[in-house]
Amino acid sequence: MISITQIEQANRKVREIVNPTPVKRSYFLEDLAKCKVHLKLESLNLSGSFKIRGAANALLSAPRARLEKGVIAASAGNHAQGVAQICKRIGVRSTIFMPARTPLVKAQSTKALGATINLSGDSYDAAYAAARQFQAQTGGEFVHAFDDPRIIAGQGTVALELFEQVPDATTIIVPIGGGGLISGIACAYKSRFPHVKVIGVQTEAYPAVARSLEAGTITPTAYHRTIADGIAVKQPSELTFEMIKKYVDQVVLVSEDEIADALMALMEHDHVLAEGCGAVTVAALAKLSHTGMLSREMPSGTTPSVVCIVSGGNIDTTLLQRITTRGLLRSGRFMRLHCTIEDRPGKLVEFLNILSNEGANLVEVEHNRMFGMSYYDEVRVDVDLETTGRDQQEKILAALHTAGFKATPVL
DSSP: OOOHHHHHHHHHHHTTTOOOOOEEEOHHHHHHHTSEEEEEEGGGSTTSBTHHHHHHHHHHHSOHHHHTTOEEEEOSSHHHHHHHHHHHHHTOOEEEEEOTTSOHHHHHHHHHTTOEEEEOSSSHHHHHHHHHHHHHHHOOEEOOSSSSHHHHHHHTHHHHHHHHHOTTOOEEEEEOSSSHHHHHHHHHHHHHOTTSEEEEEEETTOOHHHHHHHHTSOOOOOOOOOSOGGGOOSOOOHHHHHHHHHHOOEEEEEOHHHHHHHHHHHHHHHOOOOOHHHHHHHHHHHHHHHHTTTTTTOOTTOOOEEEEEEOBOOOOHHHHHHHHHHHHHHTTSEEEEEEEEESSTTHHHHHHHHHHHTTOEEEEEEEESSSSOSSTTEEEEEEEEEOSOHHHHHHHHHHHHHTTOEEEEEO
8 A cells, every 4th residue: 555645755756757737627528527527638748648657756766776777667558658758868778568469659659768679469468477577587677557656656646736736626537457547546535635536447348447346356357459458457456456445436437439439529629639548537427427426425506526537648540540430430420321323324423413412521432333233224332421410411311212312321
């Protein structure tokens, strides 16, 4: 266990390198959740996530003689960049073990900071095992991503900033991977302001903490795919699990689609670029607002004041493109139609004119005589359209069917 005194001590070390991150009011999310909503933008931190806080405290607390033998860490990306950034600042070499599936942007950014990168296995656990073996051989300083009191105290400095930035906070929503961030934040809040709720968020793909709390003992989860790779951890440590049990009020699970929708909302309405693990708190906010959980037990006439920790912004651009495309499809702003029309002069023009008259923006059209025909005098036309929403899409389909065109949306 750590104490708020250790977090305050860590804050003095962390401040040597890391500046406070800003808080942004989200009026879009406030309309959705019917309460005050603040976004704590750890995505704007020096390394693109909160992880640099723990790395700074751990490394600035370590004996220089051990640091000179090299620093070793295992990470899916954000912890790696934090460790590499601090090592570069204090002039020691770092070796980082990362899963082979690590997003390219995180691996490249870590390497650019001077770290030696080793891609090992398909999961964090495999990379961790390889890192531990390397540390045993070299005797360097191992910096765990979350199972280290120095790391937890460093992450807890987020709360000390929030004490001043959002003094009326009633609920803090925090992502959970291995549990280091929420352990530090929850310890600080429950020590100073025990009435403030601390709610953790995990993806349904990696619900280890939620399942462990239900079982009363650490219960690992299996490997799955998730767009929230930064919290894709199979289990918490004994230390973080005990702190979560002591300080955290609730853990919420969110789906992949809920995370993607939250990521899109942050980009479009708050102009904030977050990675999956950074958007999970906004996904949880939407879920909690529907259940009335945020206002429960609040004094009558009091408006809840919620802080969502946007923990990181290191998202791979290829993944971002895929999330954006699916988001447009899910929200009704993009559609693909398979259409069958008569293969005679003027019919394609008539078809396209209907789309134009309904206000759809044509992105792409494929006129295919070879495949997909239902009869010899017909041709298949596939079109991609930008639309304003579901209502416009329904009007387009109705207009095409009225004109005798066979049109089927591709979901």
